[in-house]
Structures are given as structure tokens and as C-alpha cells.
Amino acid sequence: MSTAFEKVAAVRRGSRRAAATPRPNFLYILPAALFFGFFALLPLVLVVALSFTTWTGIGDPEAAGMENWSRLFSDEKVLAATRTTLFLTVLSWATQTPLSLLLGVWAAGRQRNRAVLSAVFFLPLLLSSAAIALMFHRFLDPNFGLAADLGPLIGFEDGNIIGTRGGALAAIVFVVGWQFVPFHTLIYQAAARNIPAVLYDAATIDGAGRWQAFRRITLPQLRNTVVTSSTLMIVGSLTFFETILLLTNGGPGIATHVLPFLMYRAGFEGYEFGYAATIATLLVVVGTTLSLLIVRFSGFAKMRSTLEGL
Amino acid sequence: MTASMPRRRFLTLAGGGAAFALFGATGCGGEDAADGEFSVWVLQDENVNPVSQASLDRYNGAAEVKGVLQPEVNTGYRDKVHISIGTGQRPDVFFNWGGGSIRTYAREGLLEDLTPHLDGDPAFKNAFLPSVLDAGKIDGKFFGIPMRTMQPVHMFYNTKVFGEVGVEIPETWTQFLDVCEKLKSAGITPVALAGAQSWTELMWIEYLVERIGGAQVFADIAAGTAGAWQNPAIARAIDTTRSLVDSGVFGTNFAAVEWEGGAVQQVFSSGKAAMHLMGSWEYTTQLGSAPEFARDDLAWGPFPVIEDGAGAPDAVVGNPTNYFSVTKDSAHKDAAIAYLKQEMASEAYVDGLIAIGDVPAVADITDRLSGAGNPEFAAFVYDLVAKAPSFQLSWDQAVERELASPMLDAISQVFLGELDAAGFVKANEDAAA
Incomplete structure (x- = not known):
């Protein structure tokens, strides 16, 4: 058996790397792999298989070839829903990222009032999505809710926020942001606390102000966190749906139909499980592609530490 | 608002529940009907359940095969019917909304065609308002017997x-x-x-x-x-x-x-x-x-x-009424149909419904509507439908x-x-x- 020193030396030399590194063997990963395989991979495969069938939920699925897929690509509602989904995703990302970044960096300070306020900001994360959506739904009632009083102040004379296209989309972005900003704030807070104080000390000596320090030190140091948080946000936005179901139910008209909403309706209202599976597969493909793209083009894949050279 | 479980189809929150019901366990809860009994699935409803139970008690008294009432929660009821109807867990008689809620099952041959039973027994058929009975037709055949308010x-x-x-x-x-x-x-x-x-x-x-x-x-x-x-x-x-x-x-x-x-x-x-x-x-x-x-x-x-x-x-x-349908593969189909024939237009059952605020789709009950909470409103609803040449299902x-x-x-x-x-x-x- 080689000594620790020899192992390190071997790795440095680049030889016998696999054999020398003492890693747990495959048995350690078995439980997780089984769990993942059974609850994630297998259903995924089944959904893809189901997308080539028609199935009402009773009896056996019948093979349908490419029927669902050709329907998917000629379905104007899918196109509109894809656009709405992407629009909501971009808008959610563009509002949540700066907010949670600023809040997170602020909350990273060690002052007591910041600790207390951070705890308060964190509260929405403890509520269930359904409860949040139902609560805001009440607020948005145009005759008896907050919307009746606050609507006129923001340009909705009759409180009709959720009954207009723009208002409904904005309401969704707001509610989802209200719910998830705390989570991303938490990520940024943890990351910001990990930035070595020595960097700021050096910058101060060099005469950098607060903005300079934020711009030149904090932001670059948080690069990997931005990528992580953005990936979570974007993939999350692609699939969130309960908020929409409860807040606008897809309305007004078809203004807030997103892909998961169409999938739910095809499956559980239309009992067209084959077509619902097709939409689900499309979502998987879009989601995977997007996260791969983010990882690829952000340099995240290289896993370069922001602490190199310190 | 239990008295009239309106069209509020299912729960807005169906998502998770429905998915679970579909891919999770089949048939759960409730006391299943044993051999030699037929099950009657209804929605849980503190007003109407006692009326249904009383009708089964009257029928069971003289019957060899007895009926068992199985109240189900509204949330997920449709999904429960949907997954069980093609299996051995199926109900013998079940509550439904007619039309789209049972059309698939009727076409798949899972439901008993009640047309011969109605046509063969004119007294039974004529006991119901024709426009309401007709509104429950699927592809020209009867699959449901009106069992609640219009x-x-x-x-x-x-x-x-x-x-x-x-x-x-x-x-x-x-x-x-x-x-x-x-x-x-x-x-x-x-x-x-x-x-x-x-x-x-x-x-x-x-x-x-x-x-x-x-x-x-x-x-x-x-x-x-x-x-x-x-x-x-x-x-x-x-x-x-x-x-x-x-x-x-x-x-x-x-x-x-x-x-x-x-x-x-x-x-x-x-x-x-x-x-x-x-x-x-x-x-x-x-x-x-x-x-x-x-x-x-x-x-x-x-x-x-x-x-x-x-x-x-x-x-x-509007919604003509709610219906009872009978599953085709039920082992106790005859008993189930006999129960519906005996009770669904019976005086006791109709009076029971009227007393809880229902306006049943039964013919010639104008006089008995005086037992309703608001006889004036009940009479209006009844006349509205009784006079109507057609009753279009939503x-x-x-x-x-x-x-x-x-x-x-x-x-x-x-x-x-x-x-x-x-x-x-x-x-x-x-x-x-």
C-alpha cells in the first residue's frame, strides 16, 4: 500500500490517477443511483414512450406513431404557450437576479439588524406555493381586494389587474418573485460571506470606494453563484405552474398559458395522456438544452475557483 | 353550499392528487362492498347521504343482494372513478354528472345500456321529466337515471x-x-x-x-x-x-x-x-x-x-341533474337496476330530496314541492324545466x-x-x- 505522500505524488505526475485516488467504490453510489433511476430516469423513459401513443387513462395505450408529435408542431397554442413560457422565464430571471443579488450581498453583512431582517425576508420561502397563490388571488379581486384600492394608483382604474394580459403576466412575475427571491438571496448571502475579507482590505488600501469594491470584487467573486442561481431560476421558471393555475388559471383568455399548464390540461382535463406526455417531453428537452447552454457558455463547466491565486 | 354541489367540476388543486391517484394506489378508503352486495358510490354530502342511505335501507329490507352506500370525497372522485372503472375495483352503481363525465365509459362498453330497462317499463320511464332524461342520453342511449336536483x-x-x-x-x-x-x-x-x-x-x-x-x-x-x-x-x-x-x-x-x-x-x-x-x-x-x-x-x-x-x-x-349509472360488468347488475327502479322515483325518496332543498327531475310532483324550504323558488325551477321542450346540457x-x-x-x-x-x-x- 502506498503512503499518502506517494499518492499525491502520483496524482501530480498524472500517472495511475484512477487507481491511486482513494474513492469509495460503486456500491456507495448504488442507493442514490437506484433511487434516481427508479424515480427520475424510468418515468422519463416512460413519458417519452407514452408520447408515441394515445391513452385515455383507461385500458392500454395504443401506438400512435408520430401523431402526437406532428400535432405538437402544428398546434398554435403550443407555439403561443412556448412564447409565454420563455417570456415569463426571461422576465422572472431579469427581476429576481438583481434583487436577490443585492439583497444577498446586503444580508451578508454581520450587523444585527441585517440578521433580523434577513430572517423576515426568508419567511415567504416557508409558505406553500398554493397558499401564496391563493392569498394573492384574493388580493387581486377587482371589487373587494387590494387591487380595488391599489389598482388605480398603478394605472388600473377599475382594479382589473388580473383580467388584462399585461397585468396578469406582471402579477405572476411578482408573485413568483416574492416567493423565490428569498431562496436566491440565501444563496447569494452564503456566497458573499465566503469572499475573503482580505480582498476588500486590499481594495480599500488601494483607494476603492464601496461601488468599486462591489463592481470589481463582489461581482466577479459571485460569478459561479450567479450561474448556479440562474440555472435554478430558469429551469424552475420553465416548469412552475401551480402559481399560474391558481392565480390566473391560464387567463385572461389564453394570455398566461404556459407549457406545463397545457400539459396539465391535456392530461387531466382532456384525458389525452399521450399528447400530455409529448408536451412533457418537449419541456424536458427545452429545460435540458437551456441548462446545458448556460453551463457551457458561462464557463461554469471548467469549475475554476474564484479563489485561485489567493 | 353542500345542498347543491354545482358544476364546480373538480378542484382546482387536482394536479398532485390526480397524478397520485393515477400512478399510485388504486381504490382506497371506504368500506368495499363484500360478495353478495352491490356498492353505490356517491359524493360525501351531509344533506343527501342520509336520503340515499334511507332509500337503500328500504330496498335492502326485502332484497337478497343488498346495496352498500359508499360516500367518496369530492376531490379526486372523478379520478377514482376513472381508474377503477376498468378494473375489479369498479363500483356497481355510481354518481356522475352525465354527458362528458361518462361518455368515454359508455363508448368503451363499460356501462350498462339502460334503454331496454326504461323502454320495457313505461311507468318507470314516465316517472321522470322527459327533457331531463333525454339530456342524459349518449349516442341515443340512456346510461343514467336522474337521482338528484335539477x-x-x-x-x-x-x-x-x-x-x-x-x-x-x-x-x-x-x-x-x-x-x-x-x-x-x-x-x-x-x-x-x-x-x-x-x-x-x-x-x-x-x-x-x-x-x-x-x-x-x-x-x-x-x-x-x-x-x-x-x-x-x-x-x-x-x-x-x-x-x-x-x-x-x-x-x-x-x-x-x-x-x-x-x-x-x-x-x-x-x-x-x-x-x-x-x-x-x-x-x-x-x-x-x-x-x-x-x-x-x-x-x-x-x-x-x-x-x-x-x-x-x-x-x-344548464345541468339537467346528476345521474346514477350502472357498470356493465357488475356482478350484481340486476339488483342494482332493481334498486334504481324501486327507489329513484319513489315517494319517500322524492320527499327526502325535497326536504333538503332539491328539486328532483321526477314528473308530477308540483304538489309535493310545498315541503321545500322555499316552495316558491322550488316551484319556479320545477315549472321552468317541466315546461321546457328541451334541456341543453352545458x-x-x-x-x-x-x-x-x-x-x-x-x-x-x-x-x-x-x-x-x-x-x-x-x-x-x-x-x-
């Missing part, structure tokens, strides 16, 4: 507002439009509409099409006849709807008004709006949330008659399941001004293509 859609009026503005309750379309103008001048929204849901908007389209073109227009659509949507009555109904919306008959913020949670009922009972087109359950709902209003200021009447329309002036739309229940959502979307787009008549027709035809 829920036609009709107009409700806030008489306090009518009195203050000094207008009369309208009977014709011209009068209706005139009343709307006067209410608007008085600063009152003429009609309350919960436009956050599209099934409330559908009621307007249903009645306009019925009054303008008659029952056949939608019958053709439901049957899938080519070009049925292009009937000029549809275009005129859509144009009429758009002009109502544009002239402010429904106010400006209807698209944000909810039915769920009582927002629209409050708009109506508080006098912000003067009229409301809704199912007959509106009465029960108002009685629960605004009892004073329901007692003193609430009036009702049929949908106005359109003078130059081709439709029968007495025709109604369109979203009557069309093929997968066509309902596109149709409802298109209707709400009409109300939002996003679709005109041609666009509405095209949207529906595209969905069926």
Missing part, C-alpha cells in the same frame, strides 16, 4: 336595485337591452359576470344560441356534424355578445371577477350589479352568504326571449372532452374582444380537426 341556468335579479332605478324585470330581449341602458345611466353595472372563469361566460353563449337558432344548432355541433359551427346563429350570438361587452353590460373588470370564493355573488348581492345569469344553485349560495338579500331582494326568471329568434321561448340550458359537458377546453378558451377570448365570430368558429373547428 340545476337549470336562469336569470336572477336584485329587486332593490331595480326598484331604486325604477325599471321592470325584462321578459324580452328589447326590454333587457333597455333595462341595461337605464342601469348604466344610473351608474350600476347591469350584469354581474365572473369572467375569471369561462364557464360563466359560456352560459350567455348557450342561451343566445338557443334563443336565436333553436336547440338543433348545438345538437349538430355536439354530434360533430361538418360545418355545424358555421350556423349563422352562432355568428349572431357571438356578435350579440361582443356588443353587450362593448357597451359595458358586464362592466369593465369582469375578467378579473371570480366565481370561486363568492366575489361575484357579492357584486350582485351588494347591488354593484343588478342581474346575474347563473345556475339555480345561486339561490342556495346567496341564502348562505347573504341571507337577508336572498329573502328580501332576490328575484328570478327565465332568460329573456329574443323576439325574432327561432328557438323555443321555454327552452332551458356545452363543456356535452362536447367531446378534449374539445371543451379550446371552446372555453375561445369563449373567454370573445369576451375579451380578442376573437370575432369568424375567429370563434375557426378556433372551434381547428380544435376538432
Whole structure:
């Protein structure tokens, strides 16, 4: 058996790397792999298989070839829903990222009032999505809710926020942001606390102000966190749906139909499980592609530490 | 509001529950019927369950094969029926909403065709109101026996507002439009509409099409006849709807008004709006949330008659009733049918229903309606349906399941001004293509 020193030396030399590194063997990963395989991979495969069938939920699925897929690509509602989904995703990302970044960096300070306020900001994360959506739904009632009083102040004379296209989309972005900003704030807070104080000390000596320090030190140091948080946000936005179901139910008209909403309706209202599976597969493909793209083009894949050279 | 479990189809929160029910365990809870017993699935409802139980007790007394009542929670009931009906866990008799809720099962041959049992026993068949019995037909055959209250859609009026503005309750379309103008001048929204849901908007389209073109227009659509949507009555109904919306008959913020949670009922009972087109359950709902209003200021009447329309002036739309259906592979089918024959139109059962506020779809019960909580309202609902030459099941229940959502979307787009008549027709035809 080689000594620790020899192992390190071997790795440095680049030889016998696999054999020398003492890693747990495959048995350690078995439980997780089984769990993942059974609850994630297998259903995924089944959904893809189901997308080539028609199935009402009773009896056996019948093979349908490419029927669902050709329907998917000629379905104007899918196109509109894809656009709405992407629009909501971009808008959610563009509002949540700066907010949670600023809040997170602020909350990273060690002052007591910041600790207390951070705890308060964190509260929405403890509520269930359904409860949040139902609560805001009440607020948005145009005759008896907050919307009746606050609507006129923001340009909705009759409180009709959720009954207009723009208002409904904005309401969704707001509610989802209200719910998830705390989570991303938490990520940024943890990351910001990990930035070595020595960097700021050096910058101060060099005469950098607060903005300079934020711009030149904090932001670059948080690069990997931005990528992580953005990936979570974007993939999350692609699939969130309960908020929409409860807040606008897809309305007004078809203004807030997103892909998961169409999938739910095809499956559980239309009992067209084959077509619902097709939409689900499309979502998987879009989601995977997007996260791969983010990882690829952000340099995240290289896993370069922001602490190199310190 | 248990007395009338309205059309509120299933729970908004079905997502998780439904998925779990489908891929999780089948049949759970409740006491299953043992061998030599037949199960009767109903919704849990503290008012109606005792009436059903009493009917089973009467039947079971003399019967060899006894019936067991199995109340199920409303949430997930449809899914439970859906997954169990093709399996050994199936009920023998089950509660349903007729139309789209059982059409798939009827076509798959999972339900007993009750036509021979009705035709072979004219006394049993004639015990029910024909328009309601007919409304439950699927592909020309009977699969359901009416078992609860009728829920036609009709107009409700806030008489306090009518009195203050000094207008009369309208009977014709011209009068209706005139009343709307006067209410608007008085600063009152003429009609309350919960436009956050599209099934409330559908009621307007249903009645306009019925009054303008008659029952056949939608019958053709439901049957899938080519070009049925292009009937000029549809275009005129859509144009009429758009002009109502544009002239402010429904106010400006209807698209944000909810039915769920009582927002629209409050708009109506508080006098912000003067009229409301809704199912007959509106009465029960108002009685629960605004009892004073329901007692003193609430009036009702049929949908106005359109003078130059081709439709029968007495025709109604809505939810004819709830039905009991029998599964075809039930081992105790004969006993189940014998139970339905003995009890569903029996005097004791009908009186039991009337006592809890129902208006059963049973023929010749005008005299007995005096036992109702509000005999006047019960008599109105009963006469409305008894006089009606046809009772059109709500369109979203009557069309093929997968066509309902596109149709409802298109209707709400009409109300939002996003679709005109041609666009509405095209949207529906595209969905069926």
C-alpha cells in the first residue's frame, strides 16, 4: 500500500490517477443511483414512450406513431404557450437576479439588524406555493381586494389587474418573485460571506470606494453563484405552474398559458395522456438544452475557483 | 353550499392528487362492498347521504343482494372513478354528472345500456321529466337515471336595485337591452359576470344560441356534424355578445371577477350589479352568504326571449341533474337496476330530496314541492324545466372532452374582444380537426 505522500505524488505526475485516488467504490453510489433511476430516469423513459401513443387513462395505450408529435408542431397554442413560457422565464430571471443579488450581498453583512431582517425576508420561502397563490388571488379581486384600492394608483382604474394580459403576466412575475427571491438571496448571502475579507482590505488600501469594491470584487467573486442561481431560476421558471393555475388559471383568455399548464390540461382535463406526455417531453428537452447552454457558455463547466491565486 | 354541489367540476388543486391517484394506489378508503352486495358510490354530502342511505335501507329490507352506500370525497372522485372503472375495483352503481363525465365509459362498453330497462317499463320511464332524461342520453342511449336536483341556468335579479332605478324585470330581449341602458345611466353595472372563469361566460353563449337558432344548432355541433359551427346563429350570438361587452353590460373588470370564493355573488348581492345569469344553485349560495338579500331582494326568471329568434321561448340550458349509472360488468347488475327502479322515483325518496332543498327531475310532483324550504323558488325551477321542450346540457359537458377546453378558451377570448365570430368558429373547428 502506498503512503499518502506517494499518492499525491502520483496524482501530480498524472500517472495511475484512477487507481491511486482513494474513492469509495460503486456500491456507495448504488442507493442514490437506484433511487434516481427508479424515480427520475424510468418515468422519463416512460413519458417519452407514452408520447408515441394515445391513452385515455383507461385500458392500454395504443401506438400512435408520430401523431402526437406532428400535432405538437402544428398546434398554435403550443407555439403561443412556448412564447409565454420563455417570456415569463426571461422576465422572472431579469427581476429576481438583481434583487436577490443585492439583497444577498446586503444580508451578508454581520450587523444585527441585517440578521433580523434577513430572517423576515426568508419567511415567504416557508409558505406553500398554493397558499401564496391563493392569498394573492384574493388580493387581486377587482371589487373587494387590494387591487380595488391599489389598482388605480398603478394605472388600473377599475382594479382589473388580473383580467388584462399585461397585468396578469406582471402579477405572476411578482408573485413568483416574492416567493423565490428569498431562496436566491440565501444563496447569494452564503456566497458573499465566503469572499475573503482580505480582498476588500486590499481594495480599500488601494483607494476603492464601496461601488468599486462591489463592481470589481463582489461581482466577479459571485460569478459561479450567479450561474448556479440562474440555472435554478430558469429551469424552475420553465416548469412552475401551480402559481399560474391558481392565480390566473391560464387567463385572461389564453394570455398566461404556459407549457406545463397545457400539459396539465391535456392530461387531466382532456384525458389525452399521450399528447400530455409529448408536451412533457418537449419541456424536458427545452429545460435540458437551456441548462446545458448556460453551463457551457458561462464557463461554469471548467469549475475554476474564484479563489485561485489567493 | 353542500345542498347543491354545482358544476364546480373538480378542484382546482387536482394536479398532485390526480397524478397520485393515477400512478399510485388504486381504490382506497371506504368500506368495499363484500360478495353478495352491490356498492353505490356517491359524493360525501351531509344533506343527501342520509336520503340515499334511507332509500337503500328500504330496498335492502326485502332484497337478497343488498346495496352498500359508499360516500367518496369530492376531490379526486372523478379520478377514482376513472381508474377503477376498468378494473375489479369498479363500483356497481355510481354518481356522475352525465354527458362528458361518462361518455368515454359508455363508448368503451363499460356501462350498462339502460334503454331496454326504461323502454320495457313505461311507468318507470314516465316517472321522470322527459327533457331531463333525454339530456342524459349518449349516442341515443340512456346510461343514467336522474337521482338528484335539477340545476337549470336562469336569470336572477336584485329587486332593490331595480326598484331604486325604477325599471321592470325584462321578459324580452328589447326590454333587457333597455333595462341595461337605464342601469348604466344610473351608474350600476347591469350584469354581474365572473369572467375569471369561462364557464360563466359560456352560459350567455348557450342561451343566445338557443334563443336565436333553436336547440338543433348545438345538437349538430355536439354530434360533430361538418360545418355545424358555421350556423349563422352562432355568428349572431357571438356578435350579440361582443356588443353587450362593448357597451359595458358586464362592466369593465369582469375578467378579473371570480366565481370561486363568492366575489361575484357579492357584486350582485351588494347591488354593484343588478342581474346575474347563473345556475339555480345561486339561490342556495346567496341564502348562505347573504341571507337577508336572498329573502328580501332576490328575484328570478327565465332568460329573456329574443323576439325574432327561432328557438323555443321555454327552452332551458344548464345541468339537467346528476345521474346514477350502472357498470356493465357488475356482478350484481340486476339488483342494482332493481334498486334504481324501486327507489329513484319513489315517494319517500322524492320527499327526502325535497326536504333538503332539491328539486328532483321526477314528473308530477308540483304538489309535493310545498315541503321545500322555499316552495316558491322550488316551484319556479320545477315549472321552468317541466315546461321546457328541451334541456341543453352545458356545452363543456356535452362536447367531446378534449374539445371543451379550446371552446372555453375561445369563449373567454370573445369576451375579451380578442376573437370575432369568424375567429370563434375557426378556433372551434381547428380544435376538432
